[in-house]
Amino acid sequence: MWDLLLKGGQVVDPVNGINDVMDVAIEDGRVAAVGKDLVGKTKAIEDCSGLIVMPGVIDCHLHLGSTFGGPNGMRMAALSGVTSCIDMAGPLGDILAHGHTDGAGLNVAIMDCFYPTQAYGVHHPTRAQVADYIDRMTAGGAIGIKLIGGHFPLPVETCRDMIELCYEKHHFVAWHAGSDTSKSDIDGMREAVETAAGLPLHLAHVNSYCRGRVRAPEQEAAEAIELLKANPNIFSDAYLSPLNGTMIDANDDGSLPDFVTRCCLEIFKLPVNADGMREAFKRGLLFIMKEGRGVTDIVGGTEGLAIWEAAGGKGMGCFTVNPAVSRLMLAQAKRDDGSFVVDSISTDGGVVPRNVIVPMGINLVKFGALTLPEFVHKASVAGARYLRIKDRGHLSVGAVADITIVDYSRSQAVETIVSGCVNMKNGQLYGQGMRVITSEVGAKAVRDKGHEAIVVDMTDMKVCR
Ligand SMILES: [Zn+2]
Numbered sequence: 001m002w003d004l005l006l007k008g009g010q011v012v013d014p015v016n017g018i019n020d021v022m023d024v025a026i027e028d029g030r031v032a033a034v035g036k037d038l039v040g041k042t043k044a045i046e047d048c049s050g051l052i053v054m055p056g057v058i059d060c061h062l063h064l065g066s067t068f069g070g071p072n073g074m075r076m077a078a079l080s081g082v083t084s085c086i087d088m089a090g091p092l093g094d095i096l097a098h099g100h101t102d103g104a105g106l107n108v109a110i111m112d113c114f115y116p117t118q119a120y121g122v123h124h125p126t127r128a129q130v131a132d133y134i135d136r137m138t139a140g141g142a143i144g145i146k147l148i149g150g151h152f153p154l155p156v157e158t159c160r161d162m163i164e165l166c167y168e169k170h171h172f173v174a175w176h177a178g179s180d181t182s183k184s185d186i187d188g189m190r191e192a193v194e195t196a197a198g199l200p201l202h203l204a205h206v207n208s209y210c211r212g213r214v215r216a217p218e219q220e221a222a223e224a225i226e227l228l229k230a231n232p233n234i235f236s237d238a239y240l241s242p243l244n245g246t247m248i249d250a251n252d253d254g255s256l257p258d259f260v261t262r263c264c265l266e267i268f269k270l271p272v273n274a275d276g277m278r279e280a281f282k283r284g285l286l287f288i289m290k291e292g293r294g295v296t297d298i299v300g301g302t303e304g305l306a307i308w309e310a311a312g313g314k315g316m317g318c319f320t321v322n323p324a325v326s327r328l329m330l331a332q333a334k335r336d337d338g339s340f341v342v343d344s345i346s347t348d349g350g351v352v353p354r355n356v357i358v359p360m361g362i363n364l365v366k367f368g369a370l371t372l373p374e375f376v377h378k379a380s381v382a383g384a385r386y387l388r389i390k391d392r393g394h395l396s397v398g399a400v401a402d403i404t405i406v407d408y409s410r411s412q413a414v415e416t417i418v419s420g421c422v423n424m425k426n427g428q429l430y431g432q433g434m435r436v437i438t439s440e441v442g443a444k445a446v447r448d449k450g451h452e453a454i455v456v457d458m459t460d461m462k463v464c465r
Pocket residue numbers: 061062063088204348
C-alpha cells in the first residue's frame with residue numbers, strides 16, 4: 001500500500017522527459033509510481049492540482065555554519081523549498097554538532113573551509129600540511145574542501161596544491177576566486193580557472209565575479225561564459241539574488257579586513273573604510289544581518305547603521321551588488337550542445353537571507369528566460385548529478401522521494417517531501433536532524449556523530465553532469 005499519493009500536479013521531471021499533469025505515489029520513502037490517474041490503495045491523498053511537483057531542490061552553495069552567521073541556515077533553507085544542499089565553508093564540527101537540533105530534515109554535504117593561519121599558524125602552508133588538512137576533514141565527514149580566497153586570500157601555490165591533492169585523494173574542492181595575487185572578480189576567476197589547469201574544480205557563485213569591478217558587468221559575464229565553455233572541468237553555480245553576503249567588520253583604525261567588503265565599496269566608488277560603510281548604509285546599498293526568531297533578517301538605512309555601530313562596527317552584511325544583467329546572462333547561457341554553461345542555480349544563502357532559488361527561478365520562467373524543465377534541471381538535476389546522489393534529482397520509480405511542490409502563481413515552494421516524509425508544508429517545518437552526504441572515508445565519523453550517512457561514489461573524479 002502506498003503511503004502518499006500526490007494527485008494531479010504538474011509533474012516536471014526532465015530526466016524522464018515528463019512535464020504533464022500526473023500523479024506520484026510514494027511508498028517506503030521512494031517513488032512507487034508516476035502516471036495519469038493512478039489507482040491503488042494509499043494511506044493518504046494530497047490534491048496537487050494547480051501546483052508543480054518537481055524533484056527536491058538542491059542548493060549547490062549555501063552556508064549553515066557559525067562562520068557565516070549562525071544555525072538558522074538549515075531552517076531557512078528548508079523553509080525555502082530546499083531538500084539537499086552543499087554547505088560551502090563549514091566549520092565541519094560545528095555543523096555536525098548543531099545538525100541534531102537545527103538540521104531541519106535536510107540532506108547536507110559539507111565543504112570545510114581552509115584557513116591555514118588558524119589550522120597551522122601559517123599563511124603559506126606546505127603541501128604536506130594541505131594534504132593533512134584534507135585527510136583530517138574528509139575523515140571527519142566533509143565531502144571536500146573550500147578555498148575562500150575572495151574573502152581571505154591565500155597564495156596561488158596553496159590553491160594549486162589543494163586542487164591537485166583533492167583530485168589525487170578523490171574529494172571535491174571548491175574555490176571562491178581570489179588569492180594573494182587577484183581579487184574576487186573576473187580576473188580572479190580567470191586565475192582560478194587557469195590554476196585548476198583541467199582538474200575538477202567547483203567554482204563558487206560565478207555571478208559575483210561579474211559585478212562590474214573590472215569591466216562592464218555584461219562584458220565580465222560574457223568573459224565568464226567563455227571561460228566556462230572552454231573549461232568543462234569546472235562545475236559552477238550562480239545565484240539570483242541582488243544581495244551578496246560578507247563580513248562587515250571594521251578594525252579600530254577604520255580599515256576593513258574582508259576583501260569582498262572592500263571590493264563592494266570600490267564598486268560603489270565609496271571610501272574603503274568605516275566611513276564608506278556608513279555611507280553605504282545611508283544610501284541603501286548595505287544591510288546588516290540580524291537574528292530573528294529562528295530566521296535571520298537584514299536591516300538597512302539608519303536603523304541598520306545603528307545596529308552596526310552598537311555592535312562596535314562588526315557583523316555580517318549584504319550589499320546590493322549583483323547587477324541584473326550578469327545574473328540573467330549566467331542563468332541562461334548554454335554550450336553548443338545545449339547544456340548550461342553555469343551548471344546550477346544556487347543561493348549562497350542558508351543563514352544569509354537570500355534563499356530564492358524557487359521565487360527568483362520561477363520568475364525567470366515567467367519572464368521567459370528559462371523553460372520550466374530547464375529551471376528544474378538547474379535547481380535539482382544538476383546538483384544531484386554533481387553530488388553523485390544518483391537516486392535523487394528525478395522521479396523515476398525507485399528513486400528516493402525527495403520532492404519540492406511549488407505554487408507557480410505565487411512563485412513559492414509550499415511543501416517539501418524528504419525521503420517520503422513531509423519536511424515543510426505551508427511555511428511549517430516538520431523535518432528534524434539531517435542526513436550527511438559524504439564519501440566512503442567520512443561515513444564512519446558521520447555515523448559516530450549520530451547522523452545518517454548518504455555515501456557517494458568518488459571513484460571517478462570527472463565532473464558529473
Ligand atoms: Zn558562499
